[in-house]
Amino acid sequence: EVQLVESGGGLAQPGGSLRLSCVASGFTFSNQNMNWVRQAPGKGLEWVSYISSSSNTIYYADSVKGRFTISRDNAKNSLYLQMNSLRDEDTAVYYCARDFMPGGIWSGYGLGYWGQGTLVTVSS
């Protein structure tokens, strides 16, 4: 069974930093592309970042470019999101999500597996 477990959320001050982690199990992590998606309280889904299985390809939403960094450690079956220069509008539940199938999300496969999310609150 595919499992994705996020951690690292919490309260941060504006301008501060947080590092989110996602530990994967139930599949060969090194073969799968991964994403971070967030959802502000009472709002819709917003994609944050994508990283390919080998870390060769990385994409970011414009809203986080230059402030957030996605990375992974295939030996530890782990995905990370380093969040710097946090803003109030970064307050959200952050989900770790796996491409449904190899081949890339641009092939229309979507995000087939999601974690339970971790809440990040940015406030002074």
Added chain:
Amino acid sequence: SYELTQPPSVSVSPGQTASITCSGDKLGDKYACWYQQRPGQSPVLVIYQDNKRPSGVPERFSGSNSGNTATLTISGTQAMDEADYYCQAWDSSTVVFGGGTKLTVL
């Protein structure tokens, strides 16, 4: 940037057919996916590549995509289908989500 537009809400009676639309410029030239999110839960993929269902998704869920509009259709809607639904596409190296549609079964 690319945008996907969904109606904020759709209502349907139990047993009837619900249709949720998603509009975007030349969306039919891209693949559309759909996600269901029940209150307090993580999203679940219900349609990928316009019209394919992942294993475990009931047959009453179907999808289509042509022109500027993708449509999620739920036939014989059940109370358990009450949820938020999001469409999603890929454009210019970004994942784009629609704003979401709250489906009410009443």
